[in-house]
Amino acid sequence: MKMPASEGRRYMARAVKHEGPRRKVVMSCGRMETRILAYVDGRLKESERGEMEKHLVGCAACRVRVNEFRAVGDLLDELPVIEPSGAFNARVHALVAAEPEKRRSWLAWLAPSPRIAFVASMLLVATVWLGSRPVENPAIAETDLPVVENVDYDVISNFAPLSDLSQAPDDDSSDSDATSQQQQPQQM
Amino acid sequence: MTRSDVQLMLDVKAGDAQSFELLLQRYRTPLVNFLYRMVRNREQAEDLAQEVFLRVYRAREDYEPSAKFTTWLFRIATNLALNSLRDHRYQKLETSMDAPIVADAEDGDERPMEIADEHPDIEQHLVEEARKNMIRHAIEKLPEKQRAAVLLHKYQELDYAEISKVLQCSESALKSLLFRAYETLRVELAPLVASAAK
Numbered sequence: 001m002k003m004p005a006s007e008g009r010r011y012m013a014r015a016v017k018h019e020g021p022r023r024k025v026v027m028s029c030g031r032m033e034t035r036i037l038a039y040v041d042g043r044l045k046e047s048e049r050g051e052m053e054k055h056l057v058g059c060a061a062c063r064v065r066v067n068e069f070r071a072v073g074d075l076l077d078e079l080p081v082i083e084p085s086g087a088f089n090a091r092v093h094a095l096v097a098a099e100p101e102k103r104r105s106w107l108a109w110l111a112p113s114p115r116i117a118f119v120a121s122m123l124l125v126a127t128v129w130l131g132s133r134p135v136e137n138p139a140i141a142e143t144d145l146p147v148v149e150n151v152d153y154d155v156i157s158n159f160a161p162l163s164d165l166s167q168a169p170d171d172d173s174s175d176s177d178a179t180s181q182q183q184q185p186q187q188m
Numbered sequence: 189m190t191r192s193d194v195q196l197m198l199d200v201k202a203g204d205a206q207s208f209e210l211l212l213q214r215y216r217t218p219l220v221n222f223l224y225r226m227v228r229n230r231e232q233a234e235d236l237a238q239e240v241f242l243r244v245y246r247a248r249e250d251y252e253p254s255a256k257f258t259t260w261l262f263r264i265a266t267n268l269a270l271n272s273l274r275d276h277r278y279q280k281l282e283t284s285m286d287a288p289i290v291a292d293a294e295d296g297d298e299r300p301m302e303i304a305d306e307h308p309d310i311e312q313h314l315v316e317e318a319r320k321n322m323i324r325h326a327i328e329k330l331p332e333k334q335r336a337a338v339l340l341h342k343y344q345e346l347d348y349a350e351i352s353k354v355l356q357c358s359e360s361a362l363k364s365l366l367f368r369a370y371e372t373l374r375v376e377l378a379p380l381v382a383s384a385a386k
Contacts, residue, residue: 071384
């Protein structure tokens with residue numbers, strides 16, 4: 001028994017309820033749509049398969065459909081397998097051989113390998129950790145540090161304040177430089 | 189012990205040319221058949237299959253085994269086939285089943301597309317050929333995506349999750365796509381189905 005496509009579509013859209021004295025709705029024909037192929041393939045879960053089989057017991061149209069889907073699968077199996085031509089592998093080899101050697105961009109050198117990145121990050125962590133540790137050797141106290149004595153504070157006071165430089169005459173820069181250099185010792 | 193596809197591909201990535209050769213041996217026939225059934229032109233199918241292997245080779249350095257190898261392989265093949273069909277949409281690419289093809293370019297041997305006549309009865313052979321042609325044409329008439337789904341489901345035996353990844357759609361969309369495709373085939377092949385389903 002074969003069902004025409006138009007009739008099939010109408011019947012697929014209709015939810016067929018199987019009502020009996022002891023059972024309610026088992027499964028609509030519409031729900032079969034997504035499962036019928038998986039059922040034919042044997043890919044349904046145990047519970048789904050049980051539900052499907054319950055439906056098939058009461059629905060002759062779906063039983064026909066299942067058989068016809070199986071038949072389509074068997075027909076597709078009838079097509080012969082073709083073998084690639086004898087030159088197939090040789091052509092692939094030629095294509096692969098013609099591939100240019102991949103050159104590494106100079107930028108690739110900047111990209112760290114995972115190992116180098118790991119080692120570098122570990123070194124960074126270690127450096128930060130060591131740097132943040134308090135000084136553990138109390139032997140070196142502040143008092144033990146060498147004291148710089150007799151600092152010649154005059155060296156510092158020898159520099160003219162910037163405000164004085166800005167007040168220098170502006171008519172001739174070379175003269176003013178010379179003048180300022182000559183004037184500095186006078187300010188001492 | 190046979191190495192898995194993923195292991196072979198990782199070996200190719202590491203520079204092992206022999207592993208690429210094994211992948212070529214393993215997948216050349218399924219790929220050529222899949223592509224032939226997609227584009228219905230043998231020469232074009234072989235060109236596309238060669239392109240698939242070239243792309244696999246090119247991508248070796250970036251290969252990460254995040255999905256099944258076959259999913260990746262047939263995704264490349266499907267995309268190439270769909271692009272090729274779009275490019276040749278207005279060209280009729282039907283090949284006559286009687287047209288000779290070069291079976292081996294090295295010795296120039298030519299043979300018809302279908303394998304030898306094992307049937308002494310020519311009438312019986314013609315009936316069988318007509319039957320196969322009917323099946324071929326029914327597949328050919330399917331919309332491209334439905335055709336790819338049926339071929340991956342029926343001939344490559346990929347599971348629904350894999351096919352949905354290849355076709356870049358949800359699993360429920362794929363089930364619906366496959367159902368529609370099988371429905372169309374059921375109608376197209378009605379005379380054959382009726383006798384087979386009895």
